Amino acid sequence: EKRAVTQIGKDGYPDSIYINAAKIFQGLRTEKSSGKILLRYGGTSESTTVAFKDEQSRRVSYELAFKALKYQDLLEEMLVDSKVYPCYSIPDELTSLLVVMLYDLQDRKFQNRKIFAGEELVAEVQEIGDYLYSYETKLAAALARCRIKHDALSIEYFVPETISKQEQRTSALPICFWINTFKISLEDVIRDLEMKGFTKVESVSDFDHYTYAVDQHCQDVLVFPSSLKEELLNLDLFADCKLLLQ
Structure with a gap:
């Protein structure tokens, strides 16, 4: 039976993802000096326990939180x-x-955004979602004004320089996955990847998009081009914990 995983795309996320991402954001957000504070954030006395349904929910929650952190100044x-x-x-x-x-x-x-089948709705998420959507035109106009003000072709302009440089360095590195040999063999992983259009090559120097290599020093590690990260994380192999991101 195929296991249901958290949807990733342009339909939004289940309410629990927003709640968890907000808790992560709250703990990591940039504290502004008194003269630059635009928004008031509550203290951390509220419950900050983050409960994830599965590994993919954890990953998606952190990704959403980090994306909001990247653009905190713009969003505020x-x-x-x-x-x-x-x-x-x-x-x-x-x-x-x-x-x-x-x-x-x-x-x-x-x-x-859409409501996901079997989703447990959270009142605060529904309230804020409806509130923001009721201002969609004003928010879109505000985004346009911000871009014009800063002569920005895209919102990438608003990413802090230190984060931008770090992302550029990271994106150039290949990504590695452990094969969970308690659940699947190397041969079965290779067979599954081939069925999905991936080609095995000898080394990272031979990478050409849908390719991968077996680590020369550890046969339980597969190496992929970083450009494939999102697609790989949506594979059943990852959702079923047969491949584990290093």
């Missing part, structure tokens, strides 16, 4: 410029959720 400016913030019906403790959900909304080009 959008909320203030559009007059979406302050909203006195939304307590400071939910500001992180507001920012995380705004990142996702603009990433989906301000399209409404």
Whole structure:
């Protein structure tokens, strides 16, 4: 039976992902000096326990949180410029959720998100989602004004330089997956990858998109081009913990 995994795409995420991403964001967000504070974030006295349904839910939650962190300055400016913030019906403790959900909304080009089958709805997520969507036109206009103001062709302009340089270095490195030999053999992994259009090559110097190599020093490790990361993380092999990201 094929195991259900958290959807990744332009339809949004289950409510639990937003909640977890907001908690992660709250713990990692950049603290602004008093003169530069645009938004008020609640303290950390609320429950910060993050409970993940599975490995993919954990990964998606962290990815969403980190994406919001990358664009924290832009998202805060959008909320203030559009007059979406302050909203006195939304307590400071939910500001992180507001920012995380705004990142996702603009990433989906301000399209409404879908409700996932069997999803457990969270009242705060539904409330903030509806609130943001009711201001979609003003938020889109605020984003456009921010880009014009900074002469930015895309939102990538707003990524802090230190993060941008780090991402460039990381993206050049191949990614490695452990084969979980308790669940699958190397031969079965190779067979599965071949069925999905991957070609085995001798070394990383032979990489050409849908290719991979077996690590020369450890037969339980497969190496892939970094450009394939998103596709690999959506494979059943990863969702079923047969391949483990190093």
